[in-house]
Amino acid sequence: xxxxxxxxxxxxLHAGAALAxxxxxxxxxxxxETKKFEAQxxxxxxxxxxxxxxxxxxxxxxRMFPEMKGKLRVRTFRDPEFxxxxxxTGGIYFNTGTLLRLDDEAQLASVLGHEGTHVTGDHMYRHxxxxxxxxxxxxxxxxxxxxxxxxxxxxxxxAYSSMAGFSRSFERESDRGGFDRMVAVGYxxxxxxxxxxxxxxxxxxRHVGQGPYFFASHPAVKERVxxxxxxxxxxxxxxxxxxxxxxxxxxxARMNALExxxxxxxxxxxxxxxEDEKLLGTLPPHxxxxxxxxxxxxxxxAKKDSKDRRSPAEIEAQRAADAARALEExxxxxxxxxxxxxxxxxxxxxxxxxxxxxRALELFRRYVERVPDPKQSGxxxxxxxxxxxxxxx
Amino acid sequence: xxxxxTRVAVLLLGVVAxxxxxxxxxxxxxxxxxxxxxxxxxxxxxxxxxxxxxxxDETVATRDxxxxxxxxxxxxxxxxxxxxxxxxxxxxxxxQELAEKYxxxxxxAGSLQGVEILSNEPALLAGRxxxxxxxxxxxxxxxxxVRYQAIIxxxxxxxxxxxxxxxxxxxHYFKRDVAQFETTLATFAIADKAPKK
Numbered sequence: 001x002x003x004x005x006x007x008x009x010x011x012x013l014h015a016g017a018a019l020a021x022x023x024x025x026x027x028x029x030x031x032x033e034t035k036k037f038e039a040q041x042x043x044x045x046x047x048x049x050x051x052x053x054x055x056x057x058x059x060x061x062x063r064m065f066p067e068m069k070g071k072l073r074v075r076t077f078r079d080p081e082f083x084x085x086x087x088x089t090g091g092i093y094f095n096t097g098t099l100l101r102l103d104d105e106a107q108l109a110s111v112l113g114h115e116g117t118h119v120t121g122d123h124m125y126r127h128x129x130x131x132x133x134x135x136x137x138x139x140x141x142x143x144x145x146x147x148x149x150x151x152x153x154x155x156x157x158x159a160y161s162s163m164a165g166f167s168r169s170f171e172r173e174s175d176r177g178g179f180d181r182m183v184a185v186g187y188x189x190x191x192x193x194x195x196x197x198x199x200x201x202x203x204x205x206r207h208v209g210q211g212p213y214f215f216a217s218h219p220a221v222k223e224r225v226x227x228x229x230x231x232x233x234x235x236x237x238x239x240x241x242x243x244x245x246x247x248x249x250x251x252x253a254r255m256n257a258l259e260x261x262x263x264x265x266x267x268x269x270x271x272x273x274x275e276d277e278k279l280l281g282t283l284p285p286h287x288x289x290x291x292x293x294x295x296x297x298x299x300x301x302a303k304k305d306s307k308d309r310r311s312p313a314e315i316e317a318q319r320a321a322d323a324a325r326a327l328e329e330x331x332x333x334x335x336x337x338x339x340x341x342x343x344x345x346x347x348x349x350x351x352x353x354x355x356x357x358x359r360a361l362e363l364f365r366r367y368v369e370r371v372p373d374p375k376q377s378g379x380x381x382x383x384x385x386x387x388x389x390x391x392x393x
Numbered sequence: 394x395x396x397x398x399t400r401v402a403v404l405l406l407g408v409v410a411x412x413x414x415x416x417x418x419x420x421x422x423x424x425x426x427x428x429x430x431x432x433x434x435x436x437x438x439x440x441x442x443x444x445x446x447x448x449x450d451e452t453v454a455t456r457d458x459x460x461x462x463x464x465x466x467x468x469x470x471x472x473x474x475x476x477x478x479x480x481x482x483x484x485x486x487x488x489q490e491l492a493e494k495y496x497x498x499x500x501x502a503g504s505l506q507g508v509e510i511l512s513n514e515p516a517l518l519a520g521r522x523x524x525x526x527x528x529x530x531x532x533x534x535x536x537x538x539v540r541y542q543a544i545i546x547x548x549x550x551x552x553x554x555x556x557x558x559x560x561x562x563x564x565h566y567f568k569r570d571v572a573q574f575e576t577t578l579a580t581f582a583i584a585d586k587a588p589k590k
Contacts, residue, residue: 037534044538045507045531078507154534263508265478265497301480349489378514379489 027125034087034124048076048096048253056249057094060109064181065116072116076253080260082199085154086115088124096257099250101202101273102195103282105242106182110192110228113178121177123170130167175224179231189236193228196221198277205272207308247282254283262290267301270294271322285333286340292329293346299323326350341370345380352383361387417442425580426452431468432584433519433555438464438573454577462561462570464577470553477502484551488515491547491554492524505530506538516546518555519583523548529563542567546578557581 041047057074065072071090077083080097087093092115102108118124175192183189200221261269274280274291302319310318330347333340348363364380364387371377420443425436431450437443441464443454450468453459474482475498482491492513500508508530516525525546532539543560559574561567 040534040538044534045540046534046538260500263497263510264500265494266501301478375512375514382515 023125023129026128030088030125030128034089034091038087038089038091046077046079048078048256050076050252053249053253056245057108057112060105061092061112061116063185064109064113065120068116068120072119074112078256078260080257080264082202084111084115086118086124088119090119092116092119096253096260100254100257100279101198101277102246102250103241103243104191105246106187106191106240107195108246109182109185109187110178110195113181114174114192115178116181117174117177118170121170121173123174127167127170171224172227175227176231179228183237183239186240188239188241189232190229191239191241193225193232196225196228200225201277202269202272205276206268251283255287258283258287258290262293265297265301267294267297267299271298284337286337286343288329288333288336289340289343289346292326292333292343295322295326295329296346296350299326339370341367344370345377348380348383357387357391361391417444420454428452428466428468431553431555433466433468434580434582434584435466435557435577436580438577456570457566460562462566463559464574465556465558465560466581467556467558468553469556474554482549482554484549486549488522488524488548489513491549492526495524495545495547495556496526496528499528499530506533507531511542518546518548518557518578519581521548521550521555521583540564544571544574548583550583555581555583 053076054074057076061072061074062069068090072092073090074092074094076099077093077095079095080100081095082098082101083095084098085093092112094111098111099108102111179189179192182191203221258270258273261273270290271294274283274287274294280287280291299319299322302315302322308315327347327350330343330350333343334347337343344363344367348360348367351357351363352360361384364383367380368377368384371380374381420437420439420441422439423436425434426443427434428445428450435452437452437454438456441454441456443452445452451465453463453465455461455463469482471482471484474480475494477498478494478501480494482494486494496508496510496513499505508528511527511529513524513526516523523546525544527542527544529540529542531541540563541560542563543558545556545558547554547556557578559571559578561570
């Protein structure tokens with residue numbers, strides 16, 4: 001079932017109920033639903049299990065919200081998209097995909113500050129309370145629209161979290177509150193605008209008008225970039241970035257997100273993030289394989305979609321360029337990270353398809369040397385056997 | 394992805410039971426089902442119930458219910474074979490490439506959570522070169538995060554892709570019926586003549 005339909009039904013129930021109950025009961029209800037959600041996810045496998053990362057995220061949060069120590073709790077979801085949200089009980093949930101797209105601790109702090117302010121501002125309750133005076137139809141339409149693209153895991157909590165799509169005043173309040181807190185503890189004031197500018201570029205590259213996640217009903221991303229830039233003033237005070245610490249602690253989570261994007265075959269996003277946004281330099285050498293494979297996948301999928309304004313000739317030119325670049329990047333990965341097995345197999349497949357069977361055979365052999373498990377290297381073994389016979393003198 | 398779609402579709406079939414052609418039928422020994430349009434035949438386990446889906450060229454059989462365990466056969470024409478990826482397949486694609494696209498589709502569709510490849514190996518399906526992937530995934534949090542495993546065997550043909558799969562809840566069901574799946578898989582055949590469409 002489409003998440004939007006589930007949301008609509010869920011919200012209808014929530015909105016109807018909201019008309020008839022008092023504040024204490026409403027708060028109890030929100031708390032009950034939120035705790036139920038949090039208990040469910042604790043027992044699922046959606047949380048990214050990395051105690052060092054959890055401790056780090058908590059430390060950054062506690063630094064900005066010292067009065068909320070022990071009340072704000074940060075956890076990470078295994079999800080390659082850009083999303084973060086807060087719930088009324090103080091939980092802040094961060095996607096591995098968000099960590100992948102941030103450059104440093106200051107950018108991380110900007111998102112954590114925004115979400116933490118939703119909690120300290122009591123936005124979850126105030127939002128539900130406001131809904132009492134909103135017509136059910138309007139509310140349904142807004143949330144239903146917001147529901148497109150919401151992961152199934154989060155459908156039950158959307159109405160009681162910061163993903164619900166708060167009013168512009170709440171969002172601006174959180175932008176302001178988050179900004180003030182991060183600057184107060186010494187982070188670079190430009191970081192928030194930078195993080196959201198990258199998101200804006202990604203939405204453009206993916207031909208998405210407005211994000212199907214996190215910002216779906218937030219003010220437009222462009223407006224947020226402008227707001228955060230405005231907060232910093234003409235010459236924002238420089239501050240701390242903590243780039244190395246951020247990269248080190250978040251590495252496992254960022255690689256997990258990258259692998260998920262790769263598994264889903266999304267070449268366009270791989271190339272955008274690793275090459276256009278230059279994230280490759282923040283990752284280990286073997287991450288270049290994902291750029292090479294991203295170029296290959298993008299070349300394979302070169303088709304004009306409805307929002308693509310390029311001509312067929314331009315698309316074909318990019319396809320050819322992507323295919324050539326993929327080969328270059330595979331070759332470079334082998335030089336820079338020869339121990340990483342998948343590159344050898346990908347390159348072997350390239351030469352096999354191109355008809356250079358002797359080279360393919362050599363590369364399949366190199367792959368099997370690195371990945372001896374037959375459950376992982378079965379295809380390569382099959383190719384070796386067939387090519388050995390075919391190329392026998 | 395197809396597993397959730399199938400389950401929802403099967404549920405709807407149950408609700409719209411007025412259509413006799415869509416009714417579940419009991420599988421009898423020695424009565425293989427032949428899908429004339431695509432040319433495949435299969436002997437589902439005796440005593441199970443099976444149904445032909447009202448859309449596409451897919452059949453599903455189950456003993457305890459599709460949410461617990463099921464064996465399915467799906468024939469996809471090359472055009473738009475991987476819907477979630479908005480991609481076609483083609484007769485030249487090798488099993489390994491089909492497997493990559495199939496897993497990408499499962500992951501990209503978004504309705505299956507935490508898709509993990511346990512193995513991905515070459516195999517034969519009705520004597521044709523095929524892929525065999527074993528994956529683990531779980532239902533969404535709302536659905537109790539129930540853990541499933543699935544084995545899918547797929548082969549290419551000039552007309553499209555043949556997929557034979559087994560999908561079951563990990564707790565109790567998966568191991569119990571995996572041997573039954575292997576027996577069923579061995580009965581799968583593809584007619585030599587080209588499918589009608």
